[in-house]
Amino acid sequence: MGFKLLDRLRARLGRHAPLKLALVATVLGLVVGIGGMAGATAGLSWTNTEKFCTGCHEMRDNVYAEFKGTIHDTNRSGVRAVCSDCHVPKEFWPKIYRKIEATGELYGAMVGKIDTKEKFEAHRYEMAKRVWARMKRTDSLECRNCHTAAAMSQDAQSPKAWARHEKAKTDGKTCIDCHFGIAHKEPEGPGPQELSVHATK
Incomplete structure (x- = not known):
């Protein structure tokens, strides 16, 4: 019965070129769409891995080195946070927004703005302020990836x-x-409480 149905469909498509074209376009669209979604999901997952985040020496030799041994790295419960747990929201649209924003931050690394320990330290406060301001605006959304007040x-x-x-x-x-400088070295200068940014709840 299945073969008869396929034969009928082939015969019908043979007589109707536009219908054939529409069917081929639909199938191709589905394949490309599903492939694109799978690729984008895989890409997002890959850019959230610790290996990706520490792939450049600026992160590996500075903030990642400081993170090692902190409560978020090793603790009595064995629950460990990786870079993306604290720096990337879990919710889809905030995550996409953060990924786009982070792409712009790559420029500093590409032009050598923070490629030495001295340059990194010179820009540490400026970078920390950007992270603090974002977290204040989002009511520390990344912290709440793991920590629930309730x-x-x-x-x-x-x-x-x-x-x-x-x-x-x-x-x-x-x-x-209040909880800053717990995974990375606290920079010189006023802390997050002094920033005039208000959380959006």
Whole structure:
């Protein structure tokens, strides 16, 4: 029965060239569309890997070297964050926006703006401020990839830490206002609390 149906379809398409063309175009469109989506997804995943992020010596020898041994790298629970966990949102559109924004940042690396330790240190505060400002604008969206305020246990925190977290909520603060310099060396200059950027909740 299946063969008869195929024979009928072939006969019909043979008589109707436009129908044949439309069918071929549809099939080709589906193949190209699915292939494009698969390629884009694979590309996004690849650019989120630690290997990709530390592929250039500027990142590997500076911020990644500082990250090693921090609480986000090694800890009692064995839950480890990689670069993208803290620097790329998980939600689709914020992730795409961040990837486009990060593409522009490659220019500095290509022209040698931060290609030595001295140059990197000279630009560290400027780079940190950009990250802090973005995280303040997004209400520390990247932190909330892993940390959920609703799941925080009062019993597991010291009374001082719990009080500070409650005060931060009341004062409209976001994670990065207090938790900075925990995975990378803190640059000289005012911290995130002093930046005049407001979180969008």
